[in-house]
Amino acid sequence: MLQIYNTLTRQKAPFVPLNPQQIRMYVCGMTVYDYCHIGHARVMVVFDIVYRYLCQLYGKDKVTYVRNITDIDDKIIKRANDNHEPMDTLTERFIAAMHEDSQALGILSPNQEPRATRYMDEIIAMTAELEHKGFAYRAANGDVYYDVSRFAPYGKLSGRQLDELRAGERVAVDEAKDDPLDFVLWKAAKPGEPSWDSPWGPGRPGWHIECSAMSTQCLGTHFDIHGGGMDLQFPHHENEIAQSCAATDAPFANVWMHNGFVRVDNEKMSKSLGNFFTIRDVLKRYVPEVVRYFILTSHYRSPLNYSDQQLDSARAALTTLYTALREVTPAAGAVDAVYRTRFLAALDDDFATPEAMSVLFDLAHLINRHRQTDPVTASAYAFELKSLADILGLLQTDPISFLQGASQGDDVAITALIAQRNAARKAKDFAESDRIRDALLAKGVVLEDGPGGTTWRRN
RNA sequence: GGCUGAGUAGCAGAGUGGUUAUGCAGAGGAUUGCAAAUCCUUGUACGUCGGUUCGAUUCCGGCCUCAGCCUCCA
Numbered sequence: 001m002l003q004i005y006n007t008l009t010r011q012k013a014p015f016v017p018l019n020p021q022q023i024r025m026y027v028c029g030m031t032v033y034d035y036c037h038i039g040h041a042r043v044m045v046v047f048d049i050v051y052r053y054l055c056q057l058y059g060k061d062k063v064t065y066v067r068n069i070t071d072i073d074d075k076i077i078k079r080a081n082d083n084h085e086p087m088d089t090l091t092e093r094f095i096a097a098m099h100e101d102s103q104a105l106g107i108l109s110p111n112q113e114p115r116a117t118r119y120m121d122e123i124i125a126m127t128a129e130l131e132h133k134g135f136a137y138r139a140a141n142g143d144v145y146y147d148v149s150r151f152a153p154y155g156k157l158s159g160r161q162l163d164e165l166r167a168g169e170r171v172a173v174d175e176a177k178d179d180p181l182d183f184v185l186w187k188a189a190k191p192g193e194p195s196w197d198s199p200w201g202p203g204r205p206g207w208h209i210e211c212s213a214m215s216t217q218c219l220g221t222h223f224d225i226h227g228g229g230m231d232l233q234f235p236h237h238e239n240e241i242a243q244s245c246a247a248t249d250a251p252f253a254n255v256w257m258h259n260g261f262v263r264v265d266n267e268k269m270s271k272s273l274g275n276f277f278t279i280r281d282v283l284k285r286y287v288p289e290v291v292r293y294f295i296l297t298s299h300y301r302s303p304l305n306y307s308d309q310q311l312d313s314a315r316a317a318l319t320t321l322y323t324a325l326r327e328v329t330p331a332a333g334a335v336d337a338v339y340r341t342r343f344l345a346a347l348d349d350d351f352a353t354p355e356a357m358s359v360l361f362d363l364a365h366l367i368n369r370h371r372q373t374d375p376v377t378a379s380a381y382a383f384e385l386k387s388l389a390d391i392l393g394l395l396q397t398d399p400i401s402f403l404q405g406a407s408q409g410d411d412v413a414i415t416a417l418i419a420q421r422n423a424a425r426k427a428k429d430f431a432e433s434d435r436i437r438d439a440l441l442a443k444g445v446v447l448e449d450g451p452g453g454t455t456w457r458r459n
Numbered sequence: 460g461g462c463u464g465a466g467u468a469g470c471a472g473a474g475u476g477g478u479u480a481u482g483c484a485g486a487g488g489a490u491u492g493c494a495a496a497u498c499c500u501u502g503u504a505c506g507u508c509g510g511u512u513c514g515a516u517u518c519c520g521g522c523c524u525c526a527g528c529c530u531c532c533a
Contacts, residue, residue: 010463028533036533043533075531158528164461165529207531229533233463236532259533260464266525270532297482298472303465303526310471313483320482323496346473354473358481368497430492437494448495455496 002057004225005301005350007233007256008157012350015255017224023054023063024219026253028211028228028236029113031070032094033079036101037276038291038306039229039262039269045292046259046300046351047227048107049392053347056391066218067110068211069095071117072204077193087194101279104288106393112218116210120196123205123213126247127185127198135246139176142188144200148181151242157256158234183239185209208239215240216248226253233258259300269306277306289394289402290315296353296392319403319457321389324364325382326399327452328371333380339363343388353392360389372451403457414445418454421447 002015017023027047030040047067054063070076071091080087095115102109116123127144130136135150148154148162155161165181184206189195195202205213215223221244228237237256244252261268264275282291294314298304339359346355363385370378389395404411417436424432437447446459 030533031531039533041533046533073531159462160529161461167461167529230464230527231532234528235530261527261533263526268527268532272532301464302472305471307471309483313471316484317482320496326496352473354471354481358473361481365498371497425492428492434493441494446495449491450496457495 002053002348003350004255004257006254007258010159013255015224017058018222018254020058021062023058023225024223025051025054025063025065025225025227026211026215026219026223027065027067027110027226028232029067029069030094030098031073031075032091032098033073033076034094034271035278035280036098037262037269037271037278038282039276040098041101041105041279041291042262042295042300042304043227043229043259044102044107045105045295045393047257049296049300049351049353050225050227050257051108051110052391052393053351064112064219065108065110066112066114066215068214069098069113069115070207070210071095071115072194072210073207097280101283104283105279105292106288106396108393114214114218116205116214119210119214119217120205122217123209124186124196124198126213126216126243127205127209129247130185130243133246135242136185137178138200139178141176142201142203143176143184144186145177145182146185146239146242147178148183148242149179151246153245154242155238157238157241160234183208183235185243208236209243211236212240212243212247215253216244221248221250221252223253225255225257227257227259230258230260260298260303262304262306264306266305282311286311286315287402287405289397290318292393293318296357296394299354300351318394321360321364321385321395322399322402324367325385325395326403326455327450328367328375328378328382330383330386331376331379332383333376335377335380335384339384340388343391347391356388356392360385360395363388405458410443414440414456418447418456422454 003012004015005012025047027043029043030036047065051063051065072087076087076091080090083090127136130146131138131144136144136146138144155165162181186198186200186203186205186209188200189202189204193204195204215226226237226240241252244250263269264277267273267275269276279291290311294311295304297310297314339362343356343359346352346359349355363381366381367378367385370381386395417440421433421436424430424436440447440456444458445456448455448457
């Protein structure tokens with residue numbers, strides 16, 4: 001049975017859907033003012049695995065996955081101004097880029113990708129409801145704030161008390177707020193800013209309210225899983241809980257999942273530190289599957305250190321797996337069930353992908369061992385390997401394509417040289433044969449003489 | 460300062476109260492014209508100091524170190 005670590009309780013617990021016919025998951029997605037970096041890739045991949053596995057367990061049509069897009073906020077406005085372009089043009093461009101990146105990484109599309117600007121009615125309605133119930137107040141500057149003192153469980157998700165939060169206050173106190181911890185629901189428009197009409201005059205939503213409004217609208221007041229990066233735990237998710245529970249009188253999300261950060265040189269990869277690598281830059285040097293594999297080599301809650309060495313290692317590991325699948329035709333057949341059992345048990349244990357991936361190597365070894373002596377068994381294990389790896393979104397491309405990489409226009413020349421070399425070998429002209437192989441190796445092409453002839457791959 | 464989490468062999472990264480994780484890299488052997496790939500063999504690692512225990516890397520406590528959150532952030 002699937003166990004998931006719940007940030008709310010700080011322990012793993014069996015996952016019990018509210019309705020097994022309709023599993024509902026909401027993940028906080030991107031703020032679209034720049035290209036996605038590897039940290040964003042991790043969120044996408046991690047929750048892609050959660051989504052895939054829930055589909056595996058409950059059926060694809062039984063799972064609803066919503067990942068929002070924040071397309072209105074301070075940084076977006078600033079960037080649009082800096083670029084002298086309309087905000088919509090900016091956000092559309094980066095939404096398109098995000099979709100390119102996520103498709104490249106083999107991320108399954110969420111069922112819905114709500115954008116804040118398209119849920120303005122719901123955002124305003126929820127804010128009004130909070131004001132009506134006395135959880136929100138209008139400040140002298142025209143902003144509407146949430147009154148955290150009215151929400152008794154405030155701090156539960158992040159394990160904090162209001163007084164210790166106040167003690168650690170590091171930010172200049174905003175005079176408009178009754179309490180420094182109160183957060184903004186609605187910002188009164190400043191000159192030149194995009195704004196929407198509201199009962200409080202023209203303005204725009206605060207960051208947190210959009211997720212409460214959109215998750216409620218898309219999934220209902222009470223749903224199964226809410227996810228996002230570690231850094232969203234506080235204050236974003238804490239505030240979402242405060243808003244939603246107060247506005248709807250419903251429990252909101254049952255399970256809170258937070259993925260760990262990608263690090264560079266032992267530091268969080270982030271925009272502000274400037275130590276980030278965009279997905280598209282990394283994809284210029286490594287094929288998407290290598291990036292996906294790399295992300296899955298560590299457990300989703302652990303830190304993940306980014307380095308070329310790690311990506312090289314991931315590529316080498318994938319080469320091993322694809323080499324096992326080469327020259328074997330996957331076909332369903334009799335296999336020892338222990339591998340599937342181990343694999344699924346690993347994923348059942350809070351999505352333990354490193355553990356699950358170790359099973360893939362066991363299967364690869366079985367294929368290699370049986371390849372010559374028992375091709376039927378080898379084919380059966382190849383089928384099992386592909387089938388299990390599919391749950392992780394791995395090993396679904398053609399092995400030859402992976403091993404030889406994208407055509408560089410020299411495939412015909414390589415094939416011709418191989419023919420020449422084999423002619424030389426047949427004539428026992430090994431000096432010539434080795435010369436050709438060394439020449440190809442210099443171009444990054446490795447030849448492999450096997451019983452079925454000579455094959456090649458790029459290293 | 461408060462609150463989280465973490466410290467495992469060369470690197471990465473699982474896991475367990477006493478018995479091989481796994482991958483990459485390395486060593487030896489088989490195989491190969493030579494290679495590559497593959498197969499076989501191979502690594503006595505668990506921050507530190509105490510405690511519990513017949514026995515702890517695994518449980519408990521102190522300490523040290525690191526990261527994250529407390530401000531926008533996946």
